[in-house]
Amino acid sequence: MITSIESGYENWTLSFVKLLVDNNDPLSVEHYLRCLKSMNPEFVVPLAKIVFCSDERETLEKVTTPCTIIQTTNDLVVPEFVAHYMQKKIKGETTVEIVKADRHLPQLTAHLELVHVLGRVLGFEI
Template sequence: MGLAETSLSGTKSFHQLALRYRVLVFDWSFSGAVKDPNLFDPVKYSSFDAFADDLITLVEEMNLKSSVLVGHSMSGMIGCIATIKRPELFKRLILLGASPRYINSEDYEGGFKNSEIEQILSNIEFNFQEWASNFASLTVDANDPLSVEKFKKCLKRMRPEAAVPVAKLIFFSDERDTLEKVMIPCTIIQTTNDIVVPNSVAEYMQKKIKGKSTIEIIDTDGHFPQLTAHLQLLEVLGRVLGF
């Protein structure tokens, strides 16, 4: 869910889905919505594997079977790892604005140069509040100022000492090899214009994932269609889930 607790929780998409399904939403340990700051250990959570283990534990504790996981942004790759570790717990992955790598290389377009990532991390570390405002304005559709403000508030609730290691993990991660181990069906959802994840990433993921995968494009801008284009997202989810 990106750098904050901006998943389907609290959105119209979540409420509509809850009318038809048992829906479980949760916050990662670094989220500003989590009251106990000691739950986030930057050493423990220095890889997506630790987050995947938390997800598996949660699914087991809730006694969920054959779940559909909707993973936005970093949660998409966490979901991929969780399904590799425990494929029997999940029947489908829905990857919303997910990316296995954000930095360009000779044979891969991730969307950012290494120098751009270094600048982003520097801004987070030395002026977190200003960065949060700018990042929200850049990544959420500007035509929806209420959603921009909502995400901005979510980001600013994070503790900077948690935001920095999480951002480093996300932006320096390279999970491209993980994709080849994903065997369950996947739906990759992408917006037409996402400054964080270019459309080429969705195409790359579809080619690499071994399970049956499809791409769905939502005609909107930004990295958060669950906030700014919830009706279009629900239409896609309806086709995928059959409602």
């Protein structure tokens, strides 16, 4: 991933957006692609190293606060088993809420369902 960013940022943005955003939602694809392209590539590599190379699994067992993990049904970046792994490791009461959405960014492609899940979690219905 890091090598792809370093060797060709423009090409990387095109392939990365396909992993994160449902390709059946062209407006969201275009929006996220514009966001990625507006980033300064020299800052993307250090950020990507933090995101993709960090391993904080040992931190999960230190979490005692009640948590809700929101997971999409078809996330190519973070598969559903990761949410359940986190749920088992976190010491506080933890639930997993599934949002029916393709890819990683339900706030773009399934925003109404995400708002309903957030409403349930926060104790108000929309």
